[in-house]
Amino acid sequence: MLSLYHEARSPVHRSPAGAKLAVLLVVGTGLFFVRSIAALGAALLVVALCYAVAKVPARVGLRQLRPVLPVLIAIVIAQLVLTGWVTAVLVGQRVLVLVALANLVTLTTRTSAMIDTVEAVLRPLRPLGVRPERVGLLVALTIRFVPVLKEQVDQVRAAHRARGLRGTRFLTPLLIKTLRLADGLGSAIEARGGPD
Incomplete structure (x- = not known):
C-alpha cells in the first residue's frame, strides 16, 4: 500500500x-x-x-x-x-x-498503525452496529487514494496542456478516470469478499 x-x-x-x-x-x-x-x-x-x-x-x-x-x-x-x-x-x-x-x-x-488504532478505538462500539474493520478499510483507502487522485489530476492536466487546451475541460476525463478507478477497486474488494 x-x-x-x-x-x-x-x-x-x-x-x-x-x-x-x-x-x-x-x-x-x-x-x-x-x-x-x-x-x-x-x-x-x-x-x-x-x-x-x-x-x-x-x-x-x-x-x-x-x-x-x-x-x-x-x-x-x-x-x-x-x-x-x-x-x-x-x-x-x-x-x-x-x-x-x-x-x-x-x-x-505507518498506515497500518493508524488503521489498527482506529479499529481498536471503535471496537467497543461493535454492539451498536459499528464495523471497525470497515472504518479501518475506509481510512486505509482514503490515505491510499489521496496521492493517487493527485497523480491522476496531474496526468490529465499535463495531457491537456500538451494538446494546447486550457480551462476546466480536463474535469470530464478526470471524472471518467476516477470512476473507472473506483469501479476497479470495488470489483477487487468484492472479489476478495469485502472487508470482513
Whole structure:
C-alpha cells in the first residue's frame, strides 16, 4: 500500500499512533478557541519545531502542503472580503497549523498503525452496529487514494496542456478516470469478499 510515511529515527516516529491522533484531535479542536494571531503564530512555530525533531526535511513538509495552498489562499481571500483582515489571518493560521500537524502525523506514522488504532478505538462500539474493520478499510483507502487522485489530476492536466487546451475541460476525463478507478477497486474488494 502506498504511504506518505517518511522513514526516520525520531521520538515523533516512536510515539504511539493513538497518542499522535489524540494530540491531533485535541489541537485541532483547541485551535478554534484561539483568537490571537500571536498565539497561532507560536503554534505554527511549535509544529515547525516538531518537524525538525521528527527529522522530516523542509522540502518534504512543503511538498505535502503545496496542494492545500490554493484552497488556503481562496479561504483567506473570502474571509478578507467578508469579515476583515484579522479574521482572515486567524482562519488562515488555523488551517495551516491543522494541515501541517495532520501531515506530520501522516509522515511519521505507518498506515497500518493508524488503521489498527482506529479499529481498536471503535471496537467497543461493535454492539451498536459499528464495523471497525470497515472504518479501518475506509481510512486505509482514503490515505491510499489521496496521492493517487493527485497523480491522476496531474496526468490529465499535463495531457491537456500538451494538446494546447486550457480551462476546466480536463474535469470530464478526470471524472471518467476516477470512476473507472473506483469501479476497479470495488470489483477487487468484492472479489476478495469485502472487508470482513
